[in-house]
Amino acid sequence: MKTGIISALLIAPALLGAERTPKTALLVLAKTDRTLAIVDPATRRAVARVPSGPDPHEVVASTDGKLAFISNYGGGAYNTITVVDLIAQKALPPIDLGALRGPHGLMFAGGKVWFTAEAAKAIGSYDPSTAKIDWVLGTGQNRTHMIYVLDDLKRMITSNVSSATMTLVEKGPRDWEETVIQVGRGAEGFDLSPDHKEIWAANAQDGTISVVDMETKKVSATLDANVRGANRLKFTPDGKLALVSSLGGPDLAIFDAATRKEVKRIKVGRGAAGIQMEPDGSRAYVACTPDNYVVVIDLKSLQLTDKFDAGKQPDGLAWAVRR
Numbered sequence: 010m011k012t013g014i015i016s017a018l019l020i021a022p023a024l025l026g027a028e029r030t031p032k033t034a035l036l037v038l039a040k041t042d043r044t045l046a047i048v049d050p051a052t053r054r055a056v057a058r059v060p061s062g063p064d065p066h067e068v069v070a071s072t073d074g075k076l077a078f079i080s081n082y083g084g085g086a087y088n089t090i091t092v093v094d095l096i097a098q099k100a101l102p103p104i105d106l107g108a109l110r111g112p113h114g115l116m117f118a119g120g121k122v123w124f125t126a127e128a129a130k131a132i133g134s135y136d137p138s139t140a141k142i143d144w145v146l147g148t149g150q151n152r153t154h155m156i157y158v159l160d161d162l163k164r165m166i167t168s169n170v171s172s173a174t175m176t177l178v179e180k181g182p183r184d185w186e187e188t189v190i191q192v193g194r195g196a197e198g199f200d201l202s203p204d205h206k207e208i209w210a211a212n213a214q215d216g217t218i219s220v221v222d223m224e225t226k227k228v229s230a231t232l233d234a235n236v237r238g239a240n241r242l243k244f245t246p247d248g249k250l251a252l253v254s255s256l257g258g259p260d261l262a263i264f265d266a267a268t269r270k271e272v273k274r275i276k277v278g279r280g281a282a283g284i285q286m287e288p289d290g291s292r293a294y295v296a297c298t299p300d301n302y303v304v305v306i307d308l309k310s311l312q313l314t315d316k317f318d319a320g321k322q323p324d325g326l327a328w329a330v331r332r
């Protein structure tokens with residue numbers, strides 16, 4: 010028997026047993042395992058687990074759903090973004106950010122990876138087509154942690170945890186302009202409402218939510234939300250509800266965006282971090298980091314309907330939709 014035939018026979022069982030990445034996949038980072046789980050949302054089972062690099066915190070997928078990008082945070086100890094081929098289910102050479110240490114928040118927009126570099130007090134963008142960092146801007150704020158980039162690529166928002174601020178970055182006629190907005194202590198998790206009128210920022214130390222008016226660039230309301238230890242805040246796709254996870258308690262808090270009142274608290278475990286909405290708006294997935302599982306929330310009934318394992322200490326979540 011020829012060597013090539015023998016090799017094919019040895020490899021065949023592994024290929025037959027492999028599960029392909031579904032067209033729509035939920036990506037879940039497991040911090041302790043240092044893996045990215047590619048989860049089939051239909052079965053809620055990981056079809057593959059891929060090395061994520063050290064201390065993975067956030068993950069985003071490319072617009073075509075073929076690549077994932079993972080921030081290797083380390084509180085400023087690391088300076089890489091891990092790249093994963095979601096089709097081949099393997100890690101590719103990481104992106105070296107050089108002096109831009111502590112990457113954390115990520116977003117994929119306009120064909121580029123936008124990231125925060127916490128230790129460098131900066132944000133930047135990486136162009137996969139040229140394999141280069143093509144833009145960097147300093148924020149001058151402590152612990153610039155999360156980032157949101159609007160579709161026009163001319164406006165961005167960051168949360169700055171230790172400075173207790175949000176930064177609104179806008180492209181001016183000649184240069185970039187930054188508006189620093191004072192919010193509550195420990196502002197970290199935030200989201201922009203789907204109509205782009207308000208930013209809601211959860212203040213972990215104060216237990217409040219700051220509502221920032223995008224037009225006036227000022228805080229229009231501070232909600233006494235009782236969300237101490239808040240980690241992430243996400244609007245539902247229709248903009249009607251805002252979900253807040255907390256690493257400081259067992260509940261997922263849900264607020265009515267119009268009335269700005271709490272509508273429910275759902276016990277999910279000992280604490281929670283990443284939140285991701287299903288693309289059709291039917292469910293939310295919440296990473297319960299201390300309990301090593303991800304819960305599923307039905308957004309119509311506001312009930313916890315399932316939980317599943319995606320690795321130890323799950324945190325960052327993202328959707329990859331192959332086009």
